[in-house]
Amino acid sequence: MTQQDGGPVTLKTIAQEMGVSVTTVARSLKDGHKISAETIRRVRETADRMGYVRNLEGAKLRTGKTFVGMAFLGLSDEEEVGDSGSIGLLNGIHRRFAGTDYAVRAVPVSQGDQSLERMQEVVRGRLADGIILDHIELQDDRVKYLLDADFPFVAFGRAELLPDHPWFDIDNEFAAWQGTDALLRDGHRRIAMIDGDPRFTFVRQRIRGYERALRDHGLEPDPALRHHTEIAPDVARRAAGPLIDRGADAFLCVNELAFLGTRAGVRDHLGAGANRIGFSLRSGTNLANYVATRVHSSHYSRQQAGWQLADLLLSRIERSPIGACQKLVQTNLITTERPNAAF
Amino acid sequence: MTQQDGGPVTLKTIAQEMGVSVTTVARSLKDGHKISAETIRRVRETADRMGYVRNLEGAKLRTGKTFVGMAFLGLSDEEEVGDSGSIGLLNGIHRRFAGTDYAVRAVPVSQGDQSLERMQEVVRGRLADGIILDHIELQDDRVKYLLDADFPFVAFGRAELLPDHPWFDIDNEFAAWQGTDALLRDGHRRIAMIDGDPRFTFVRQRIRGYERALRDHGLEPDPALRHHTEIAPDVARRAAGPLIDRGADAFLCVNELAFLGTRAGVRDHLGAGANRIGFSLRSGTNLANYVATRVHSSHYSRQQAGWQLADLLLSRIERSPIGACQKLVQTNLITTERPNAAF
Numbered sequence: 001m002t003q004q005d006g007g008p009v010t011l012k013t014i015a016q017e018m019g020v021s022v023t024t025v026a027r028s029l030k031d032g033h034k035i036s037a038e039t040i041r042r043v044r045e046t047a048d049r050m051g052y053v054r055n056l057e058g059a060k061l062r063t064g065k066t067f068v069g070m071a072f073l074g075l076s077d078e079e080e081v082g083d084s085g086s087i088g089l090l091n092g093i094h095r096r097f098a099g100t101d102y103a104v105r106a107v108p109v110s111q112g113d114q115s116l117e118r119m120q121e122v123v124r125g126r127l128a129d130g131i132i133l134d135h136i137e138l139q140d141d142r143v144k145y146l147l148d149a150d151f152p153f154v155a156f157g158r159a160e161l162l163p164d165h166p167w168f169d170i171d172n173e174f175a176a177w178q179g180t181d182a183l184l185r186d187g188h189r190r191i192a193m194i195d196g197d198p199r200f201t202f203v204r205q206r207i208r209g210y211e212r213a214l215r216d217h218g219l220e221p222d223p224a225l226r227h228h229t230e231i232a233p234d235v236a237r238r239a240a241g242p243l244i245d246r247g248a249d250a251f252l253c254v255n256e257l258a259f260l261g262t263r264a265g266v267r268d269h270l271g272a273g274a275n276r277i278g279f280s281l282r283s284g285t286n287l288a289n290y291v292a293t294r295v296h297s298s299h300y301s302r303q304q305a306g307w308q309l310a311d312l313l314l315s316r317i318e319r320s321p322i323g324a325c326q327k328l329v330q331t332n333l334i335t336t337e338r339p340n341a342a343f
Numbered sequence: 344m345t346q347q348d349g350g351p352v353t354l355k356t357i358a359q360e361m362g363v364s365v366t367t368v369a370r371s372l373k374d375g376h377k378i379s380a381e382t383i384r385r386v387r388e389t390a391d392r393m394g395y396v397r398n399l400e401g402a403k404l405r406t407g408k409t410f411v412g413m414a415f416l417g418l419s420d421e422e423e424v425g426d427s428g429s430i431g432l433l434n435g436i437h438r439r440f441a442g443t444d445y446a447v448r449a450v451p452v453s454q455g456d457q458s459l460e461r462m463q464e465v466v467r468g469r470l471a472d473g474i475i476l477d478h479i480e481l482q483d484d485r486v487k488y489l490l491d492a493d494f495p496f497v498a499f500g501r502a503e504l505l506p507d508h509p510w511f512d513i514d515n516e517f518a519a520w521q522g523t524d525a526l527l528r529d530g531h532r533r534i535a536m537i538d539g540d541p542r543f544t545f546v547r548q549r550i551r552g553y554e555r556a557l558r559d560h561g562l563e564p565d566p567a568l569r570h571h572t573e574i575a576p577d578v579a580r581r582a583a584g585p586l587i588d589r590g591a592d593a594f595l596c597v598n599e600l601a602f603l604g605t606r607a608g609v610r611d612h613l614g615a616g617a618n619r620i621g622f623s624l625r626s627g628t629n630l631a632n633y634v635a636t637r638v639h640s641s642h643y644s645r646q647q648a649g650w651q652l653a654d655l656l657l658s659r660i661e662r663s664p665i666g667a668c669q670k671l672v673q674t675n676l677i678t679t680e681r682p683n684a685a686f
Binding site for chain 2: 302
């Protein structure tokens with residue numbers, strides 16, 4: 001942190017060296033707000049050459065900020081195929097924070113946890129500047145607490161029965177409609193749904209989309225074809241057989257874990273006859289490219305979802321209004337064909 | 344936190360109510376050390392009934408501890424099939440800490456990150472009582488730093504060229520030997536290895552096991568059959584074809600991601616002829632149960648690995664000697680058969 005003459009390299013010495021303002025240097029090294037790409041590049045090169053090291057501890061003392069974003073991520077306890085969602089989110093959050101002063105910390109949350117208490121510790125102890133949380137319920141008590149405490153946060157999903165709050169969400173109703181519609185176009189008529197607990201908002205939204213697609217094709221939804229439970233491959237695997245016995249000819253799966261489990265369950269139940277069964281899933285990865293099964297994916301990258309969550313959180317920490325910290329995105333339908341080699 | 348008479352419920356009032364010592368109550372509510380299961384149950388019931396709330400903030404002030412264990416977990420940037428390792432570790436760490444006063448925070452680390460600097464911030468700022476880290480190199484600079492700083496930590500893997508340090512590890516040499524041996528017993532002779540960067544200790548250990556198994560069967564290792572690279576499904580997929588062109592008849596894969604990618608690459612390259620190729624992998628999940636391919640898994644649960652890491656860290660935080668905070672475990676070989684339905 002020293003120049004050749006022994007003095008510390010500061011924003012000011014860099015600005016003097018380059019003949020630009022301290023603000024220009026500060027912004028170029030931070031978020032690049034309103035600074036040209038060329039200037040950012042030149043400032044960063046100069047800072048590197050001069051041996052500048054940002055004094056984050058000083059900034060913490062000056063601003064009272066922690067420069068930590070904390071992500072409370074719901075983990076499934078299963079160890080069948082690993083989790084295909086949380087790591088993608090975490091990667092995306094990490095990517096958005098890279099190059100900012102913020103560090104990300106993930107707090108695992110499992111079912112039955114006292115996650116509200118953990119969150120209260122963070123807010124009361126000012127252990128972070130903002131919080132990301134997922135697995136949102138209709139009247140989520142954590143969202144309610146964070147709103148009441150006026151603490152910056154972004155929810156991955158909407159607490160529909162609570163006041164307006166910052167959120168990022170995938171259009172779950174559309175995604176379920178899209179996946180169901182694709183199976184109906186393939187000629188399937190008895191589409192089973194393997195999904196999560198309806199206490200989560202996203203599951204309610206998915207049921208609406210699934211039922212709408214069926215009605216759009218002149219079919220009445222059969223509640224006996226819906227299976228709501230913990231989202232885990234082994235659970236989905238056990239659910240598949242009984243649903244086939246009730247006449248299911250295709251499955252709409254909530255994510256990759258449910259899909260892999262359901263597919264194995266169909267194979268367990270039907271053996272060589274399994275090929276007549278259709279599959280669609282909501283996906284956040286490209287897993288469907290690695291299995292030899294025709295499958296419709298309603299896809300939105302989990303990494304991109306994490307990036308968006310972190311981006312909105314940074315805005316919210318800067319006190320952007322709630323309405324500017326809400327974003328809904330739609331999934332794309334990707335159909336992967338079954339390769340000629342059954343393998 | 345009040346009794347019916349208005350006074351606070353403390354360890355002492357619970358002890359008085361039950362006619363036991365304060366130590367018995369404290370241990371029953373904490374880790375249950377040397378207390379019978381029945382007593383633990385009775386103390387916890389009484390504490391609940393009396394409305395006891397543990398005052399962790401007080402403990403933090405008294406002890407100077409943070410009651411945070413921080414896990415620096417290497418994440419792959421890939422978004423092909425999600426990560427099958429880190430979430431399992433995190434789940435296991437979370438499980439071990441559940442019921443203790445410790446909270447876990449995960450810090451994502453990606454390649455090229457300044458993870459040493461992030462760690463220095465945690466140590467200097469006393470943001471945690473201990474650290475777990477993975478992706479250990481032979482002369483890991485983070486392990487060296489933590490040893491020098493005398494900060495409690497446990498490494499998932501061994502920095503072989505550094506002084507003795509706390510670690511948990513899977514016997515990687517044995518696992519690779521086991522997986523290679525299983526393929527040789529199946530009659531394969533040209534076994535390709537798809538593995539990580541040899542700068543990581545575990546990769547060096549795996550190469551030793553792989554080569555030893557070949558020599559045990561009278562075969563000389565062919566370096567042209569080893570592919571070392573970033574561990575990602577798309578990378579493994581592209582690597583498979585050229586290795587088959589060099590005569591590979593089986594693949595030893597470093598983990599689930601490499602296996603799924605390699606399997607897809609074999610299918611891309613050989614089509615219907617893919618069935619003659621053998622597979623083995625080191626696994627931390629039960630993924631092999633969900634694919635219709637015969638595969639040998641050298642298995643050790645990632646959740647169990649996380650649990651062990653957290654368990655050793657708790658010992659190390661309590662200043663157990665380094666030698667008592669080292670543990671090596673072996674994988675079990677699990678062979679899953681290809682079901683009769685190719686699907």
